[in-house]
Amino acid sequence: MTHRGSRVLHVGSLSRVEGEGSLHLRVDDGRVAEARLQIYEPPRFFEAFLRGRGYTEPPDITARVCGICPVAYQMSACAAVEDACGITVDGQLAELRRLLYCGEWIESQTLHIHLLHAPDFLGRVSAIDLARTHRAEVERGLRLKQTGNALMELLGGRAIHPVNVRVGGFHRVPTRAELRPLYERLKRALDDAWATVRWVSGFDFPDAHCDEDFLALAEPGRYAIAAGTPTVLPGGGGPQRSFPVSDFSEHVVERQVPHSTALQSELDGRRHLTGSLARYAINHRLLSPSAYQAAAEAGLDSVCRNPFRSIIVRAVEVVYAIDEAMRIIDAYEPPPHPSVAVPPRAGTGHGATEAPRGLLYHRYTLDADGTVTDARLVPPTAQNQATIEEDLRRLVQAAMDDGDPGDTELTALCERAIRNHDPCISCSTHFLDLTVERT
């Protein structure tokens, strides 16, 4: 069998990603002519059925876009609705939101590191398979993940689709005494998080480089999670630039491609990448001392453009989220009311927060009684899809230039390349099945 000429490769069902999709590769005369990430997650029409709903409903409804990052949806929805109503939620309520979000970061990043991504580096098909050779590491990961869940369960009522979040704040806020046991638990989890950074930084990383523009939120004085200004670090060098959240739709333009139920987007006419790599490059100076040191010990430079090494960045972000959760709990004073009043008014509001896998933007237009008349959701994976396809094209081309990889080898490479970006196909509607076309 010769692979030098032309071929088509198709991977029918991507695994260890959140959602369902496939991959189609076409190789003509030794050149990768096409790499298409096909998202075949059935469309669910959130933006359509949000119209006509009450302005207090988007946090609960949009949480159901994604069971892996419901808090991100709730936070972006609250931010956008509150913006439309001209209300700012700050002080301890904002801190509690950040604390809840830290829980989701710990849970989701740990899930990706141990259950989805690490098996790739160690030649295993799943975390259960990985546990046969690395039981202590998998158990450590499950323990960490459970700590993130515990934080979400206390603050949110449950870890998947929390019930306690509302426009204006929360239904109920915890007492200091309720939070205290979590502090002790997080303190123990910090050792596990550090051990995870050391573990993953010792993996064998293929050479790879993505030169797309990075997009992440930036916030004065702290690593952006639940708020911030969209900030761009150009891939080709040059200074950072930023724009107001309200201008998001002018900069990030979505377009539809025939092979995907997810809309793809570009930033100021170029491909871009959002997620851990972008967030770290734009915010790393604001990491806690411990997380900063973990990054340094793991050998991370100030900007990391190798998508395979994103697993280290995620591990560093888990250290940060734990540090930050401990800081918030330590300084916590229960606010006088669990929420602030948010009376409806006519207008359009914008909200963006950092989901574990990247910037998540919501926009709502309300009429005077608070009925939603228009809704727009731009999830991170839709933004990343074009870059993931380019990444696939680059990696497959490099592999073909280097040798004569078989279909099995190419398929494994492609699935790895996709997992590097922790795509959430439920969000962008779903993901991977690989076809390689070699005609």
Place this chain on the structure above:
Amino acid sequence: MSANPKLAVWKLASCDGCQLTLLDCEDELLALSGKVEITHFLEASSAAGPGPYDLSLVEGSVTTVADAERIRHIRAVSRRLVTIGACATAGGIQALRNFADVEEFRAAVYARPDYIDTLATSTPVSAHVPVDFELRGCPIDRRQLLEVISAHLAGRKPGISRHSVCFECKRRGTVCVTVAHGTPCLGPVTHAGCGAICPAYGRGCYGCFGPSASTNLPALIPRLRTNGLDDRDVVRLLRTFNAYAPDFAEASTALERDEGSTP
């Protein structure tokens, strides 16, 4: 070779949250993997074993022609089929299209609606194939999921109560939010299983486990009105994650017809 029962996890239109619940069983996951052979679980493993399967857990609703075919295949290769969650059991939030015009929805979201393949309705798995057990919830409850799997392994019926959330509040010792604070609450008509989380957080139940075994919506709706909801609010409350469950759908449709309000 392992003689352990083969478990498969499948996904149709959904958010992944119910299958994530299996990975959220952190204390039990590795122990469970010694008792069942998890042969098909794409979210967690790149090795998909061949069927037939002893137990299939299905997440998600049927919204495309391809998925309508797929669920028949899943049924054919599964000894027992259990639906997990509101999408698979009642059609999910995406069943809101069942009360609207899907063509208009498609045009509202996509610039090129012709690229998008979809059915006019989102339907539960039971509308397509026989189902052995339906586990409720948006999302499902972790303890109930483990009970369903354990019951299957032991060859017994799952011990899942079909009473309302009110029983769980009483058991938990939560003061009734409706009686004490006049908070509108769907607890009296909602299937138990979550542990009555919302009232414990000072919030009325919003029905994410769907209707309980015996509901009395004609009695509850006037109470919701007394507690400050107008008919449009009641229709919205009934039309979320279990909108297409028969009891909720009939009540919301009747209200809409009587009052001419839209959600």
